[in-house]
Amino acid sequence: MYENTYVLSLSCTNRPGIVAAVSNKLLELGGNITDAQQFDDLTTGRFFSRIEFETRGPQLPVQRLRDRLAAVLDPLEANWHARHLNERKRILLLVSKQDHCLADLLYRQRTGELRAEIAGIISNHPQTVHSSVGLGDIPYFHMPVDPENKPKQEEKLLALTGELQVNLVVLARYMQVLSDPLCSELAGWCINIHHSFLPGFKGAKPYHQAYDRGVKLIGATAHYVTGELDEGPIITQDVEPTSHRDTPGSLARKGRDIERRVLASAVHHHLEDRVFLNGKTTVVFPE
Amino acid sequence: MYENTYVLSLSCTNRPGIVAAVSNKLLELGGNITDAQQFDDLTTGRFFSRIEFETRGPQLPVQRLRDRLAAVLDPLEANWHARHLNERKRILLLVSKQDHCLADLLYRQRTGELRAEIAGIISNHPQTVHSSVGLGDIPYFHMPVDPENKPKQEEKLLALTGELQVNLVVLARYMQVLSDPLCSELAGWCINIHHSFLPGFKGAKPYHQAYDRGVKLIGATAHYVTGELDEGPIITQDVEPTSHRDTPGSLARKGRDIERRVLASAVHHHLEDRVFLNGKTTVVFPE
Amino acid sequence: MYENTYVLSLSCTNRPGIVAAVSNKLLELGGNITDAQQFDDLTTGRFFSRIEFETRGPQLPVQRLRDRLAAVLDPLEANWHARHLNERKRILLLVSKQDHCLADLLYRQRTGELRAEIAGIISNHPQTVHSSVGLGDIPYFHMPVDPENKPKQEEKLLALTGELQVNLVVLARYMQVLSDPLCSELAGWCINIHHSFLPGFKGAKPYHQAYDRGVKLIGATAHYVTGELDEGPIITQDVEPTSHRDTPGSLARKGRDIERRVLASAVHHHLEDRVFLNGKTTVVFPE
């Protein structure tokens, strides 16, 4: 279906002529642009673009495509990436006991909604905890964490991302705080779901915090992991109304629905190269 | 239309028999309950109820109604209030330069949507600033505030609430911080609109804060005023999606729409005796 | 947890004294009301109420409770039902090939969010189609339907609801039209999810219809089944924004999320006796 469709994502300092240069090069390569979105951040002078294009005739090897694009993009000192649209990224999922996000992501992957491979699952709980979630033959790594073994377990985690050729790490309600060095390693390719509408209710037990404060909406936030806990660039957020009838328990139940759809949306957009880091924020090109 | 309809609102410590006692008394008074909502806070053991009832036949004088209800409600040590539904409360509006909330509330009052009288408007800017809003003959008090005259102006404000027989003070984007003593005086009968989804972005310039943090939704919060700034019990909140295209300016523009509808909703519910204070939170019975 | 908590739901023609009569009776039975919601339909003169109450001391047998309530409720010619809150209803799920709603309901049942038993699954497709969903040992009935065998299969279906002691039938994207007689049998205890925001886009292929019409929001509707297709009383609806970028395929994908949460919400509210039929509409007491 997507055999001859490619996606090019790029960001660089804005200057006149970028669009002309890129579109001329694509034309020269026989590419027909089928979707293009662009954003110019007038505050930072940064340019962001995502272009889908198809080529007719014989398939263009990706490496050759990249070489040809490099000729025009490297002089712009652009961050850029080009790939076949049908190339599938590989996801490593980290979970604790609660598995609503895990179950949801696996279901979406099976139905083809998330075009990715599940490379593996890491949990600080044994596989039996998730017995009702049909894990199939996905490699499962039971890696309990305590203050003492944490550095070693994180080292192992990082090694696994290499061995399993992971492109994206998803903290799907993984209730462990990652160390600063690990966060730095994962910056830009690790998505976390926080169960509040950030920046409200950072830290632990956000639904209890929301109950105590008496808010009339609760939410969830998917963001990239950075060194600062709950401070990474936000990708997706959503909320639902609540009322005085809600308890911390019912808020948590309603919240699970928000969490799983917010996380799935963030992962989906990331997988399609629609999310760009822009300082402490993100640019997200809608589908 | 509402000549023979009354509303009774009450809160007290929960115990068996409250509903029976009240409904027996209303039956005895010839009242037919047309709407009743009740909430039992299982955490605090507090009981809240709002009852609308009509009487057929000759009108029941409110004072006599109150005397009869007191016989059953006072022994419960209840906070309670009974009134004709057609009795109109009197609102004092406080505004600064931005008048989108002012214009909106006045429009809703004129169309009868807000069943209240506008007792007056206080602003730290002269009336000419709001010349396009059509203030009619509503008393307008230009009361500029500076650090020196603030105590005196607040005294005057408080005196005005008495003179104008005000039941509700609305800070309709009044960009002045009220003093602690004034806040205490107004506790429970003063509603503020804060232009963020609290508890995120307290304090000044929330739209700039939201822009810097890169949130994907912005919101507004209507709350009762208490001593602590932006910490009062929340009545209504709402949000709208934003994107990387938004600037502090466009966020402020989108926010104005959220602010005015959130504030109008809070005022509307307060005017209909649908909002109860419950510690640091509120109980809001929907319409 | 709910050992001594009961729920009473009732509807009848409105008249003065109902609340007094019921609350007096509950008081007499040693019941303490912990939650009560009431609605008086001023157009039809119908009264609806849902009351949760707990009894302290030894447990009150449900049958005795019912006998005592009958004394006050039967003279009102009320439709009423009283039960232990911990009594679990039994659900029969009907599905075709698409199983996002099935997977979602099963997940919610396992986590305890839906307090019910899954009595069985009927599908016009073999069980292998749903192999990734983890059906456990839930009885599965493969009942293909064609014009010829339809009356017989429906008879069997109805028989199964008896054998399996089913309280609620859920059409969880069951792509077969039920016959009028079966609809009549199931009226009031069968919930269907329609994949559009009714009354827009009735009938087949609603996402294609939505695409052709260019709507800017799509939705889903959970409703009770009645004789008229897509005309039953609506329980829950929700929508999501769409854009010109959407295709029938992406609308269907987005729609799956709306469908499953709308259906789950309707089932949840039904299971908790929060939904009342009111002519062609419903009364839904929020949680």
Place this chain on the structure above:
Amino acid sequence: MYENTYVLSLSCTNRPGIVAAVSNKLLELGGNITDAQQFDDLTTGRFFSRIEFETRGPQLPVQRLRDRLAAVLDPLEANWHARHLNERKRILLLVSKQDHCLADLLYRQRTGELRAEIAGIISNHPQTVHSSVGLGDIPYFHMPVDPENKPKQEEKLLALTGELQVNLVVLARYMQVLSDPLCSELAGWCINIHHSFLPGFKGAKPYHQAYDRGVKLIGATAHYVTGELDEGPIITQDVEPTSHRDTPGSLARKGRDIERRVLASAVHHHLEDRVFLNGKTTVVFPE
């Protein structure tokens, strides 16, 4: 502020090279693209693009800009339009008795949110009906309509659009059905607000229809006027939740809020050249 910023909107049959041709031309003209959005309708093969660009140095006369662009765009047989961003369109408002949309649009125009001139107001009711809505010195035309004078009044209306140099006609709750010939004349430059979530509840009294059907959300739809009533291409839609407590009256009240923000959003997007007709639907580039 926008002195040197221009907006180019264009649609044409898609083919390779359009983006390259346009961006090369803009570069040649000294233009720096500050915002660009593009959509390729893969079903119809139609290409849509909106480009904002600024020129540095002396201002480029719009006519010269158009001549230069024509050289590249006319061979593409494109529908295109180029203008200064600070050029203000002229709006003619049509209203009946209800003036919530009128009041809202006027307020937004005064605050600069809608960058347009109000060329005039036509109503089938006299100006005194809207006395509380500060109309200032906007020309007001009282044009009552009855079956007999309708053709003549419509002729006069059309003449007024010429005399007042109107670019956009807005039916801001104008409760008269326009004749087919007038609709044809106004196709593409006349926006109507319909008070339901189309295609549900076409025609008269949609809030009564919504009440009778028992929907759990109500909505509003802004669309371009075409010959078929309530069938024009949709620009904006939104909804709000309702409940069994709502009456046709309260639905109408809630609906007014939805109507005014949906209409304002449609007008705003139209004024910024963000809306394109695409057969029976629209392409709307978000802000």
